[in-house]
Amino acid sequence: MxxxxxxxxxxxxxxxxxxxxxxxxxxxxxxxxxxxxxTLLKSDEHTILIDxxxxxxxxxxxxxxxxxxxxxxxxxxVLAEVGMTPEDIDHVIITHAHFDHxxxxxxxxxxxxxxxxAELSRWIWAMSLDRRFRWLxxxxxxxxxxxxxxxxxxxxxxxxxxxxxxxxxxxxxxIAADTHTPGSQFVVIRNDGRRESxxxxxxxxxxxxxxxxxxxxxxxxxxxRPVGMGxxxxxxxxxxxxxxxxxxxxxxxxxxxxxxxxxxERFPSRLTERGLQVIEVALADGATSFVES
Ligand SMILES: [Zn+2]
Numbered sequence: 001m002x003x004x005x006x007x008x009x010x011x012x013x014x015x016x017x018x019x020x021x022x023x024x025x026x027x028x029x030x031x032x033x034x035x036x037x038x039t040l041l042k043s044d045e046h047t048i049l050i051d052x053x054x055x056x057x058x059x060x061x062x063x064x065x066x067x068x069x070x071x072x073x074x075x076x077x078v079l080a081e082v083g084m085t086p087e088d089i090d091h092v093i094i095t096h097a098h099f100d101h102x103x104x105x106x107x108x109x110x111x112x113x114x115x116x117x118a119e120l121s122r123w124i125w126a127m128s129l130d131r132r133f134r135w136l137x138x139x140x141x142x143x144x145x146x147x148x149x150x151x152x153x154x155x156x157x158x159x160x161x162x163x164x165x166x167x168x169x170x171x172x173x174x175i176a177a178d179t180h181t182p183g184s185q186f187v188v189i190r191n192d193g194r195r196e197s198x199x200x201x202x203x204x205x206x207x208x209x210x211x212x213x214x215x216x217x218x219x220x221x222x223x224x225r226p227v228g229m230g231x232x233x234x235x236x237x238x239x240x241x242x243x244x245x246x247x248x249x250x251x252x253x254x255x256x257x258x259x260x261x262x263x264x265e266r267f268p269s270r271l272t273e274r275g276l277q278v279i280e281v282a283l284a285d286g287a288t289s290f291v292e293s
Contacts, residue, residue: 002191003170005042006201006281007082007290008258008267011053012036012064012072013276021228022209022259023217032210035277036069036100037258039203040082041189043284046168047084049092049111050187050203051258054103059141063099067139073274075107081278082290093173095205096181097123097148099141106147113151114158114167116175119183120148136231160185169193174247176240178232180206186240188247191282201256201281202248206230207240208257214241215252222252256281268292 017034019026039050054060056072064072075086089108094115095101105113123145126136151157164173172188186204190197206227208214215222226237248254253266263269269279270291280291 001193002199002282002284003043003193004189004191004282005040005284005287006189006191006256007040007042008037008256008263008277008279008281009040009078009081010035010037010277010279011075011078012056012069013261014068015070016068019228023212024226024228024234026212026217026228033261034209034259035261035263037277038078038101038104039187039256039258039281040079040084041171042082042084042287043169047088047090048168048171049089049108051095051101051205052092052104052108052111052113053078053101054099054141055107059143060099060103063103063139063141069100071275073276075104077274078276081272081276091168093167093185093187094119095186095203096184097144098139098181098206099144100139101205102144102148103141105144105151112156112158113148114160114173115148116173116183116185117159117161118175118177119181119185120145120159122182139229170197172247174243176207176236176243179237179240180227180230180232182232184240186244186247189282198249200247200249201254202244204244204255204257206259207237207244208255209259210257211252211255211260211262213257214245214255 014034016031019029041048089111092111170190170193176184189201192199216225224238224241
C-alpha cells in the first residue's frame with residue numbers, strides 16, 4: 001500500500017555550482033549542476049508541496065540572478081506536468097526560509113504554510129542586526145519573512161514547534177535546529193502509514209545536497225559530511241544526517257535531496273520540453289504515472 005505519489009519537480013537550475021558549496025571540504029573539485037525543485041505529495045485526501053520555490057520577480061529574482069539560476073518556470077507550468085495547478089495545493093511544508101524554498105509564498109493562493117517557529121523568529125532576529133552581519137541573510141529574502149507574518153495574520157500559517165508526528169497521515173516533521181538554518185526541518189513520508197514503516201522516504205531540504213553528504217564520497221566505508229553552506233553548527237548537521245538516514249530505514253536510496261542532480265539516475269523520470277526534470281519517487285495505489293509514455 002502506498003498513500004502518496006511523490007514527485008520532485010525541477011523548476012530552474014544553476015548549471016555550474018561549485019562542489020565546495022555543496023559538500024563540505026570539496027574545494028577545487030570543480031562544479032556540478034544544482035537543480036532548484038519542490039516536491040509534490042498527492043494522496044486521495046491531500047495535495048501537499050514541500051517547499052514552494054521562488055518567484056522570479058523583485059528581490060527573489062535579484063538573488064536568483066546573482067546565484068546564476070537559469071531556465072525558471074512558474075508553478076503553473078511546472079505543476080501542469082503532473083496534472084495539477086497552484087490552486088490545487090492545500091498545504092506547503094517549508095523546510096527552511098531560504099529564498100529558493102520559500103520565495104513562492106504568494107503563488108499558492110489556497111495553501112496553508114507550515115514552518116518551524118524557531119526558523120521564523122530567528123530570521124526576524126537576523127533582520128534586526130547591523131549591516132555588518134548581513135552575510136547571515138545572504139540567501140534569505142526579508143520580503144518572504146514579512147509575507148509569513150501576513151499569512152499568520154490571515155490564518156494561513158502553521159507555526160510548528162519541534163518534531164511533529166502525523167501532521168498528515170503518515171507524514172512526520174523533524175526539526176534540525178541550528179544546522180543549515182536556525183530551524184530547518186526535514187519531512188518523513190511513511191508511505192505505508194505504519195509507525196515502523198518499511199516504505200519511508202525522507203525529503204531533506206538543504207540538510208543534504210548530494211549523496212556525498214551521506215557517505216562522504218566513500219560508499220564502502222561511509223561517513224557523514226555536512227553541506228558546504230549553512231549558518232549553524234556543523235556538528236548538529238552531522239547528527240541531522242544520521243537522523244535522516246535512520247528515518248529512511250538506513251537506506252540512502254530512500255533519502256530524497258531535491259537539489260541532487262543525479263536523482264533521475266535513481267528514480268523514473270522525464271525531461272520536459274522546457275528542459276526540466278519530473279522525478280517520480282513513488283506512485284500511490286491506483287495513481288497514474290506522469291513519467292511513462
Ligand atoms: Zn538553503
